[in-house]
Every structure is written in C-alpha cells, then in structure tokens.
Amino acid sequence: xxxxxxxxxxxxxxxxxxxxxxxxxxxxxxxxxxxxxxxxxxxxxxxxxxxxxxxxxxxxxxxxxxxxxxxxxxxxxxxxxxxxxxxxxxxxxxxxxxxxxxxxxxxxxxxxxxxxxxxxxxxxxxxxxxxxxxxxxxxxxxxxxxxxxxxxxxxxxxxxxxxxxxxxxxxxxxxxxxxxxxxxxxxxxxxxxxxxxxxxxxxxxxxxxxxxxxxxxxxxxxxxxxxxxxxxxxxxxxxxxxxxxxxxxxxxxxxxxxxxxxxxxxxxxxxxxx
Ligand SMILES: Cc1ncc(C[n+]2csc(CCOP(=O)(O)OP(=O)(O)O)c2C)c(N)n1
Ligand code: SF4
Numbered sequence: 001x002x003x004x005x006x007x008x009x010x011x012x013x014x015x016x017x018x019x020x021x022x023x024x025x026x027x028x029x030x031x032x033x034x035x036x037x038x039x040x041x042x043x044x045x046x047x048x049x050x051x052x053x054x055x056x057x058x059x060x061x062x063x064x065x066x067x068x069x070x071x072x073x074x075x076x077x078x079x080x081x082x083x084x085x086x087x088x089x090x091x092x093x094x095x096x097x098x099x100x101x102x103x104x105x106x107x108x109x110x111x112x113x114x115x116x117x118x119x120x121x122x123x124x125x126x127x128x129x130x131x132x133x134x135x136x137x138x139x140x141x142x143x144x145x146x147x148x149x150x151x152x153x154x155x156x157x158x159x160x161x162x163x164x165x166x167x168x169x170x171x172x173x174x175x176x177x178x179x180x181x182x183x184x185x186x187x188x189x190x191x192x193x194x195x196x197x198x199x200x201x202x203x204x205x206x207x208x209x210x211x212x213x214x215x216x217x218x219x220x221x222x223x224x225x226x227x228x229x230x231x232x233x234x235x236x237x238x239x240x241x242x243x244x245x246x247x248x249x250x251x252x253x254x255x256x257x258x259x260x261x262x263x264x265x266x267x268x269x270x271x272x273x274x
Contacts, residue, residue, distance in 0.1 A: 022216020024175035024201030031181040049078040054128040055095035072102030096123040097135040111165035114193045115258040124203035132206030162196040163251040169195035170251040176223040
C-alpha cells in the first residue's frame with residue numbers, strides 16, 4: 001500500500017485496476033507519483049494524458065487533471081493543453097505502439113518544437129492490450145502474434161530518436177531499476193522543454209510468455225541481466241549490444257521552449273496591434 005502522500009494521487013474508486021499480475025506498468029506509475037510528490041506538486045497542478053492501450057488506462061487511476069485520449073494522440077492532446085494552460089505540469093504517458101507507431105509523428109514534432117511536456121513511454125516491446133502484435137520497439141527476432149516466426153525488422157531506439165529530434169532531456173531505464181525510474185522522471189519534470197523518459201516495462205502476458213522468458217520474476221531477472229549502463233555500452237560493439245537494454249541519460253541540454261516563444265510572439269503582436 002503506498003504512503004498517504006502518494007494515496008492522494010490515486011483514484012481508488014476505479015480499483016481493482018486492469019493490469020495483469022507481474023505487469024510493470026504499476027511499478028512505473030508508483031515511481032512517477034513519488035517523483036511528482038517529491039517535487040511538491042498537488043493534484044491540481046498536474047495534467048496526465050494518455051492514448052489507448054494498457055498504458056492508456058493509467059490516467060484513470062491518477063487523481064489529478066487527466067485525459068484518456070485516442071490511440072497515439074497523448075502528445076497531441078498534451079500539446080493543446082500546454083498551450084491553453086501553460087502553468088500546468090503536463091505528463092504524457094504512452095505505450096511503445098502509442099508513441100512510436102501510430103503516434104510517431106506527434107512524438108518527433110513535440111521533440112522538435114521542444115514543448116514543455118514530460119513524455120514517459122512504457123516500453124513493453126509489444127502491443128499489450130490488443131493481444132501481443134509487434135510494435136516498432138519489438139526486438140529483432142522476437143516473437144509476436146503478427147511475427148510468429150520472429151520479427152524480421154530492426155528495432156527503433158526511441159532515445160536516439162528523441163535526442164536527434166530535439167528533446168532536451170532523454171533517459172532510459174527499466175522497472176527493475178525502480179529508484180532510477182523515479183530519479184529520471186523527477187529530472188524530466190524539472191526540465192523546461194520536451195523531456196523524454198523510456199521505462200522498459202515487462203509484459204509477462206504477451207511478450208514474456210510468447211518469447212519463453214518466463215513469469216514476472218524471471219522477466220525482472222531478464223531486465224537486470226540484459227541492462228547495460230550507457231558508459232559501458234559506449235565501449236561495446238553493435239554485436240555485443242544486440243538485444244541489450246542500454247540504460248542511462250542520453251541528453252541533458254537547454255534550448256528555447258515552445259510555449260515561452262509562443263507567449264512572447266503573442267505579446268509582441270498584441271503590443272504592435274495596440
Ligand atoms: C486508431 C486506433 N488504431 C488501433 C487501435 C487498437 N489498439 C488499441 S491499444 C493498441 C496498442 C496498444 O499497445 P501499446 O501502445 O504498445 O500499449 P500497451 O497496451 O502495450 O501498454 C491498439 C493497436 C485503436 N484503439 N485505435
Ligand atoms: S497485457 Fe501486458 S502490458 Fe497489458 S496489463 Fe497485461 S502484462 Fe501489462
């Protein structure tokens with residue numbers, strides 16, 4: 001049971017939640033709420049958006065301003081809310097399919113604009129809610145309902161994509177490294193601009209079972225054994241890094257933020273019109 005200060009961010013009236021036993025999404029949400037609480041925010045200061053998917057159900061369980069939108073549109077709605085209510089702290093939660101497949105265009109352009117949103121993708125390498133189809137982050141060779149003989153495509157690296165597109169803070173970790181999840185999300189929330197945190201989250205039901213990794217505990221062990229810190233990964237070859245999870249901070253820089261530029265433009269035009 002979470003502590004009282006965390007419970008104030010939880011809508012218990014919607015429990016029991018829909019997540020399968022061993023799903024990593026709940027661990028990530030708890031870490032996110034601890035990060036929000038530790039920064040002194042109250043429910044009315046926060047807006048959490050999501051698309052559709054198991055991850056899409058998250059805002060329903062959070063006691064704050066929340067939006068459960070259409071698949072792939074978490075960032076599109078988050079952008080609109082940020083422009084209308086720039087004082088809200090906006091957190092856009094997404095699944096990997098949500099973020100990188102149907103929502104891929106919103107993702108790269110939100111990063112390019114450097115709009116002040118904390119984007120959190122819960123990457124379980126699969127479409128969880130719809131039964132285990134491949135997503136752009138499914139590892140090469142992994143099995144899915146739509147790749148029963150192994151996925152022949154190459155896996156998208158969402159952190160490299162976010163960083164190249166202009167995100168000012170980019171980090172990846174896994175729910176096994178739960179203190180790091182909280183720390184990275186806290187840094188992302190504090191950053192002015194588009195901050196992206198990828199949290200690798202086990203889906204024992206659709207990914208673990210089909211790829212014979214095992215139950216929830218074995219999936220946690222798998223996350224632990226396959227994670228490589230970025231500093232070490234820099235000295236490893238692409239072959240050595242195949243199917244490994246590189247964790248760490250990929251970008252931490254400053255750049256002009258979109259909402260501020262938009263506000264300045266609006267003030268300038270109003271001034272000229274007066
Ligand atoms: C426009 C549209 N296309 C497809 C769907 C069906 N759909 C619902 S959730 C989902 C994928 C969910 O996978 P992901 O975003 O990775 O989240 P997860 O469930 O794994 O957390 C899909 C394809 C939909 N709801 N809307
Ligand atoms: S299907 Fe996978 S992602 Fe969805 S709730 Fe179950 S374990 Fe979690």
